[in-house]
Amino acid sequence: MSSPSLTLPSPATARNRRLLETLGALAIAGTYIYLVLNQPADITGGPGSASALIALSGFLVGAVLLIVGVLPTLPVSTLVLIPVALVLNIVLGQFVGSTLVPFYLDAIGTVLIAVLAGPAAGAATGALSSIVWSFFNPTVLPFAAGAALIGFLAGVAARHGLFRRFYLAPVAGFLAGIIGGVVSAPVAAFVFGGTSGLATGAIVSAFRSMGDTLLAAITKQALISDPMDKAIVFTLVAVLVYALPRRTRLQFPFVRRHRVLAGTAISQPTGESTGKSAGQDA
Amino acid sequence: MAGLDVAFAAGSLTAVLGGSGSGKSTLGRLLAGWLLPGDGGTLTGFLELAGTRLRFTGTAADPRIDPGSWGRQVGFVPQDPSAALSTVRATVAEELAFGLENAGIDRATMAGAVRHAAALTGLTRLLNRDPATLSGGQLRRLAIGCAVIARPAVLIMDEPFASLDTDGAEDLAALVRKLVQDGTAVVILSQRADAFLHNAGTWLVLAGGTVAAAGTPAEVVAAGALELAGVVRPRPDTGPRPLAEAGFPPVVDGPPALELRDVSFTYRGTQRRGWFRAQPGPPADPVLHGLSLTVSAGEILAVTGPNGAGKSTLLRHLNGLLQPTAGSVLVRGRNIGGQPAGRVSGDVGLLFQQPRDQLFERTVEREVRFGLERGQLAADQAVRQALAAVGLEHLAGRHPAELPASQQRLLALATVLARRPPVLALDEPTVSLDGHGLAALDRVVRSTTAEGAAVVLVTHDLDYARSIAHRLVRIEAGRLLPAD
Amino acid sequence: MRLHPMTSLAAAGSTAVITTAAASWPLSLTVIAAAAGLSVAGGVARRMLPAVAVILAPLVLSLLAMHGLFFPEGTTVLVRWGPARVTVEGLHFALERAAQLSAAVLVLLLCSFTISVPDLVAALSARGVHARFAFVLASTLTLLPAISSRLGRIRQAQEARGLVIRPGIVGRAGAFRWQAVPLVLSLVEEAGTRAAALQARGFGSAGQHTSYRAVQDSPIQRWVRLVLVLAAVAAIAARLWQPTAGAS
Structure with a gap:
């Protein structure tokens, strides 16, 4: 073959980062199960810091492991999109968070990446979003694991064609929101002893006035806010993605390979010739 | 693209000319390793660089280009220089060094290379500036500096002269001469056959993805290939020309289409830019001092002046995007003070410099229809007429973002035309239009004024202003001066 | 002398961890006072104030309203309006949490407002693995104001x-x-x-990378960082060892 200096060694050696990803997922799942099973009694009684520390460190370590596992495997074209996604998350999240709406809308960028580049990229984007955002708002840091989960679930939904029909996107968002909300509730309960917003706080107060424990009240609030929030986010992302020109959509291998979006059908079953239509426009 | 066969020798200057959408940028990206065979397209044929020949057959067995090492041999400067910057380096010096850092070069060597590249591109005084605060011309020189710091054998530049004023263009021309003298093969992709490009050894005219003509500039001009390919040929500079249509007869009856009475404008206070980071940011828009101006129906007024003199600020007052701090703006005798721009837009159509900001629909047709009465026969007709006026009727079903730049500008123009505003305000209308686009713009401006609309256009292209306007004014440091 | 960005980060991080682990309101208040003092001394107080207000005001208000009015576990009732009852325990819990969270938020914000982002990026990049993370961080911070x-x-x-x-x-x-x-x-x-x-320009390629920006570091700072990290780990360990120590 030709001089090695100008070309890459044929098929790039895919580094096996699966172990780190699995460890990260296990850390998050393990932390959640521990917190729910042990239902620490000190939540409103004692200093409450042991469970806060466990929630914080378990979820954070999991999120960091996910990032370390996924980030080096992403192609540069996906990597440069992540800051764009984070900017969308932060700008919208900061704006909506300051209004009196019990939603967050801070995952639009994450879900966008997940739909265009897949579950792994989505999970990493979610986790990175919380970590980078904590630079101006440290209170979002503990939610890194929940954000990663939403990114992952959005990617899975996209892979299984839930973005091919417009009406399925909010359904997928609703389901992802239920899971994400349930997982994030212990963080709100143990780390914050409540919620960080006024509107969400009002909902928790309502459940508390009926005598619920703090964790139960926050979980119920999350089950009201999160599914609606994520249904809105998934719908907005579907609107955005379908407004992108075909050529832009098709430049993402994940979209081509799994036929994520309607109207990106490929006549040949093999993945190899998928790019032709895009190339011919140029 | 098909059947291309090109070669560039060391120390040569080549211009690849062609209209919008002719495949110039695709060729440039392909040669520079920016468009990698395999992602979204197939390449057959071969690329040869520095004695290495890579043969592509469009199959999985093709060699895979390493963009990093390819980039050390071939530098590329895209049309939008700010998109080429890393966005992660705080100063011009660090931005220049970014490529060297990734190659693992030690700090002392890097410092030397940065000094050399900065001296070459005239950035020495700006080495400690934040790249986000640079002007357009400085950004372009920085992008060139980033491309040449590794001393590539070939440098490819996409539309480097677009939107540079005279000084910026002269600086860039000097830089290109230096690079050619140093033995770099420089390739310039352009849709304008600017005066400087007549220094090129070879012209290559692209049309529809193939070479339509090639040879020395004189040969290509003689063959008449430029006009067919939609390349803009600026008229040779022969000093000030008289106005093409001087002596416009003033309309006597009715109020003027547009009147500015003693308009002044200053920015109040500073805008809060979020608390994320204290950033100097680009300088605030210039101020205006007591401008008075009347434009009659059917008249074409051209406003010229240097960059930053207040041309665009003036234009934004015409439709209420900016409200004057003193004085008033009257459209057909009615004061538009206090009205949101969205309401004035039916009377004053404003075309922006960046067409991309104005377009948001899924198809060209829906884009033009936006804001018109739904389902009305009249609306259908207005859409058809507006598209026909700019020559885009055959693209009605396309996605606006997939059109080449020139056609995007024409589409933005069509969206304005469809509402038949009595006043048309155009911000630098000639920028990024190719030959065919310029012809369409000329037709539109003449036909709308013939129908009684007033046109105000702002341009740094004095030659164009003289070729079309009835009247010329010059704005300098926020004050109106009679032109010449 | 300027602090190495990693030193500021380690200091802020371990202070936040220790405050959370200690869960004692005198410590929380001390940390809040210290952070406020440092921000004034560092000249960032004016820039920091709006950010702090936007984050902490809803958080503290929400905590006070939630636990101040509704705290089913509370026994010492001060006032009662229909379903709402103001209890001593509820107010105490809300104030304690508010102080603890405010301390952590203030310390971390102080760090991000005083740290030099380019230095941080250079320091992270120098550690190889983090080059991509540093890119995401710096690129986001650059794009945000442009948006x-x-x-x-x-x-x-x-x-x-x-x-x-x-x-x-x-x-x-x-x-x-x-x-x-x-x-x-x-x-x-x-x-x-x-x-x-x-x-x-070679980003994303394997191989040795270097850094053009030199970030000052010193052996003392390296030691300080190590001590800070160990202190944070020790605080976590101590708290997990004795979950209820220092309960007030």
């Missing part, structure tokens, strides 16, 4: 086309698509160009 001016430009361009944004949630939601589509489209396309440009 607001770009959104302003898009809004102007569209108002010129006849878009009138009605006040209120519905109007804004209607305008979302018109503004978001051009924004996202231009950002995505720019990212495509940037990806090609970065790759051509």
